[in-house]
Amino acid sequence: MAFPTAAMLLQNGAGYMQIGAFVSTLMMVGIVTAPVEMKYFGKKLTIARNVLAFIFSFLVAYIIGKVVGGI
Amino acid sequence: MKLIKRYRFFLVTIGIIGIITLINRSIGLKAIGVAGYSFKEMALVIPPVFILLGLLDVWVPRETMVKYMGEGSGIKGVILSIILGSAAAGPLYGAFPVAAVFMKKGAKFSNILIFIGAWSTTKIPMFLFEISALGARFAVTRLVVDIPGIILIAYILSQLIPKEEIREIYRKVENMWYL
Numbered sequence: 564m565a566f567p568t569a570a571m572l573l574q575n576g577a578g579y580m581q582i583g584a585f586v587s588t589l590m591m592v593g594i595v596t597a598p599v600e601m602k603y604f605g606k607k608l609t610i611a612r613n614v615l616a617f618i619f620s621f622l623v624a625y626i627i628g629k630v631v632g633g634i
Numbered sequence: 635m636k637l638i639k640r641y642r643f644f645l646v647t648i649g650i651i652g653i654i655t656l657i658n659r660s661i662g663l664k665a666i667g668v669a670g671y672s673f674k675e676m677a678l679v680i681p682p683v684f685i686l687l688g689l690l691d692v693w694v695p696r697e698t699m700v701k702y703m704g705e706g707s708g709i710k711g712v713i714l715s716i717i718l719g720s721a722a723a724g725p726l727y728g729a730f731p732v733a734a735v736f737m738k739k740g741a742k743f744s745n746i747l748i749f750i751g752a753w754s755t756t757k758i759p760m761f762l763f764e765i766s767a768l769g770a771r772f773a774v775t776r777l778v779v780d781i782p783g784i785i786l787i788a789y790i791l792s793q794l795i796p797k798e799e800i801r802e803i804y805r806k807v808e809n810m811w812y813l
Contacts (some may be wrong), residue, residue, distance in 0.1 A: 566767035570768055599727045619786075
């Protein structure tokens with residue numbers, strides 16, 4: 564599901580950096596699955612993991628923008 | 635009443651979709667289609683995951699898990715966690731019960747977090763899709779950045795969460811009904 568959507572956005576003029584952020588957050592951050600994650604790992608760890616993954620996605624996006632987009 | 639409380643999110647969602655369908659039929663039907671797809675995906679993913687869990691529980695003795703992924707497993711444990719997480723296919727919620735069995739068998743907490751991270755983002759089957767959809771440069775760059783990132787996040791998290799709470803998580807997991 565993720566990659567066809569990302570490819571479509573790219574074809575319609577989205578930047579590589581933005582798509583990097585989209586793909587990364589889509590895979591690493593899960594708001595809908597957070598209740599399941601909390602059942603296993605507790606509230607604190609779930610929130611911390613998702614927040615860190617969200618922040619990390621900016622780094623991923625920045626590097627992808629540099630390397631692939633050549634910005 | 636308890637049942638209503640438990641399924642409140644589900645009921646609210648059904649209500650919203652119902653209203654949307656009344657206002658705009660095609661968008662409503664599309665939403666139902668997407669929900670159906672996700673439901674099918676879950677129905678197909680959960681049974682194999684649980685069979686895998688059963689086999690893991692029976693076939694892998696605790697000593698083996700402690701040796702390869704436990705405290706003092708070092709770099710070996712890190713690499714193994716990444717490989718195990720990456721080899722998996724399927725959505726992230728499939729990773730949690732697997733992680734629970736690993737924890738029960740004595741895997742180190744940071745390795746569990748690495749496994750979860752790898753499962754979420756460096757899946758090998760998805761990597762091939764990514765190359766064909768977004769190009770090899772994109773996919774390889776993401777993989778190269780993600781692997782150290784996963785390890786870093788795992789270490790930050792295991793430092794951030796107090797030891798007492800980690801013990802509590804392990805204790806809770808061991809008491810889960812299906813383990």
